[in-house]
Amino acid sequence: MRLTEDHDDFRKSVRHFVDTVVNPCADDWERDGAFPAHDVFPKAAEVGLLGIEYDPAYGGLGADHSYQMVACEELGRMASAGVSMAIGVQSMMATPSLAELGTHEQKVAFLAPAIAGEAVAAIAVTEPDTGSDVARLRTRARRDGGDWVVSGRKMFITNGAQADWVCLLARTSDEGGYRGISQIVVPTTTPGFTVSRTLDKLGNHASDTAEIVLEDVRVPVANTIGEVGRGFQQQMQQFVIERMSAAYTTVGQCDRALEQTRRFVAERSVFGTPLASKQYVAFRLAELQAKVDLLRSHNRETCEARMAREDITRMASVAKLTAGRLVREVADTCLQFHGGMGYVEETWTSRFYRDARLASIGGGADEVMLQVLARLDGLPA
Ligand SMILES: Cc1cc2nc3c(=O)[nH]c(=O)nc-3n(C[C@H](O)[C@H](O)[C@H](O)COP(=O)(O)OP(=O)(O)OC[C@H]3O[C@@H](n4cnc5c(N)ncnc54)[C@H](O)[C@@H]3O)c2cc1C
Structure with a gap:
C-alpha cells in the first residue's frame, strides 16, 4: 500500500495534537492516575480522531481505513500510552458496532456525541470470572416489557470511571455459550450503574480502569445494537x-x-x-x-x-x-x-x-x- 500526500497531511495534524495537547501534560496525568477525557476528547475530535471512518452525517470524517492506521501509528508516539489507549477505546473498540449496525436514533443519541468528544465511551466485555473466554460471561439482561433489566459485574473497563455510556455485552437469553448474548448501550447515569473501584495498575497510569457493578439497571430494548442474540x-x-x-x-x-x-x-x-x-x-x-x-x-x-x-x-x-x-x-x-x-x-x-x-x-x-x-x-x- 502506498500512502499519499493526504495521508502525510493527516499524519502531521495528528502529530501536532499529540505534541501540543497530550505530551506536555503526560507526566502530570501519569502521576494523577487519570487524564481529563472530557477536556482532551473534544480536542481529539477537532482533528477528526474519534470518527475517522464514520459517516459525516454523524460528524465522522468518512475517510477510509488507511487513515485510521495512520492515526494509530501517530497515537503510538505519545508520551502516555494510557491516553492513546483511551482514544483507541473510544474510536476503535466501543463504537465500531454502533457505527456499523446502530439505528439512526442510536447514532444521534450515542455515536455523534462520541465522535464530537462530548461523550466518553467504554467497552464492557470482561468480567471478574471471565476475560479470554467471552462466551462464559454472566452479566444478565432480563426483558421486562420494552426494557432490559441488567445485573452483573464488569472488570478492567478502560475509560470506565469517566464514561458517559458503555457498550455492554450481556446475556439476553438462557441459550448458553455464545448464543443469546447482545450488545447494549448503557448510559452510566442510569440508576443501579456504579463504578465500584478504579484499579491501580503496573502501567498505563493515565488511563482509568474501572470495575463496574450493575444492579437492576433498566435500559430500553431499543438500546440493543444490531440483532438481539447476535452480540457475541x-x-x-x-x-x-x-x-x-x-x-x-x-x-x-x-x-x-x-x-x-x-x-x-x-x-x-x-x-x-x-x-x-x-x-x-x-x-x-x-x-x-x-x-x-x-x-x-x-x-x-x-x-x-x-x-x-x-x-x-x-x-x-x-x-x-x-x-x-x-x-x-x-x-x-x-x-x-x-x-x-x-x-x-x-x-x-x-x-x-x-x-x-x-x-x-x-x-x-x-x-x-x-x-x-x-x-x-x-x-x-
Ligand atoms: C489495563 C487493562 C485494560 C483493559 N481494558 C478493557 C476494556 O476496556 N474492556 C474490557 O472488556 N476488558 C478490558 N480489559 C480486559 C482484558 O481484555 C482481559 O484482561 C484479557 O482479555 C484477559 O482476560 P483475563 O484477565 O480474564 O485473563 P484470563 O482469561 O483469566 O486468562 C489468563 C491468562 O491465561 C492465558 N490463556 C488464556 N486463554 C488461553 C488459552 N486458550 N490457552 C492457553 N492459555 C490461555 C493467558 O496467558 C492469559 O493472560 C483490560 C485489561 C487491562 C489489564
Whole structure:
C-alpha cells in the first residue's frame, strides 16, 4: 500500500495534537492516575480522531481505513500510552458496532456525541470470572416489557470511571455459550450503574480502569445494537478492529522508542567509544527496526484487505500476536541500552517498559491469538 500526500497531511495534524495537547501534560496525568477525557476528547475530535471512518452525517470524517492506521501509528508516539489507549477505546473498540449496525436514533443519541468528544465511551466485555473466554460471561439482561433489566459485574473497563455510556455485552437469553448474548448501550447515569473501584495498575497510569457493578439497571430494548442474540458475533467483529488498532499503534510506539534509543547510543560513551559503535548494540537495534518494518508491512496489507472487505481474522490475529511480543522486546532492549538511567522513573524507558507489558494481555492475550491461529490451521486447540 502506498500512502499519499493526504495521508502525510493527516499524519502531521495528528502529530501536532499529540505534541501540543497530550505530551506536555503526560507526566502530570501519569502521576494523577487519570487524564481529563472530557477536556482532551473534544480536542481529539477537532482533528477528526474519534470518527475517522464514520459517516459525516454523524460528524465522522468518512475517510477510509488507511487513515485510521495512520492515526494509530501517530497515537503510538505519545508520551502516555494510557491516553492513546483511551482514544483507541473510544474510536476503535466501543463504537465500531454502533457505527456499523446502530439505528439512526442510536447514532444521534450515542455515536455523534462520541465522535464530537462530548461523550466518553467504554467497552464492557470482561468480567471478574471471565476475560479470554467471552462466551462464559454472566452479566444478565432480563426483558421486562420494552426494557432490559441488567445485573452483573464488569472488570478492567478502560475509560470506565469517566464514561458517559458503555457498550455492554450481556446475556439476553438462557441459550448458553455464545448464543443469546447482545450488545447494549448503557448510559452510566442510569440508576443501579456504579463504578465500584478504579484499579491501580503496573502501567498505563493515565488511563482509568474501572470495575463496574450493575444492579437492576433498566435500559430500553431499543438500546440493543444490531440483532438481539447476535452480540457475541458482533463483538468478535469489533475485536478484529480492536486488534488492528493495537498492531497499528505498536508500530508508532516502537518507531519512537528505537529513534530515541539510536540517539542515546550515539551520544553515550562506554569503554572510550560511543555505544552505537559496538556491533552488538548497532545490530540489535537494526534487527528490531527490521522487525518493526515487517509488522508495518503486514499492517498495511491487512489494512488493504479490510478496505477490500475481506475477512481479516487471521491477519489481525497474526498482527496482534506479533505486536504484543515485539513491543515488549523493544521496550526491554531500549531500557537495557540506557543502563541504570533506563531503570529510573525520570527516563521514558521505565514507563514504556511498564506500559508495553499490557500488549500481550489486553484485547485478547497472546495465547488467545495462538488459539485462533491454531484453529484456522486445522489444529484441535
Ligand atoms: C489495563 C487493562 C485494560 C483493559 N481494558 C478493557 C476494556 O476496556 N474492556 C474490557 O472488556 N476488558 C478490558 N480489559 C480486559 C482484558 O481484555 C482481559 O484482561 C484479557 O482479555 C484477559 O482476560 P483475563 O484477565 O480474564 O485473563 P484470563 O482469561 O483469566 O486468562 C489468563 C491468562 O491465561 C492465558 N490463556 C488464556 N486463554 C488461553 C488459552 N486458550 N490457552 C492457553 N492459555 C490461555 C493467558 O496467558 C492469559 O493472560 C483490560 C485489561 C487491562 C489489564
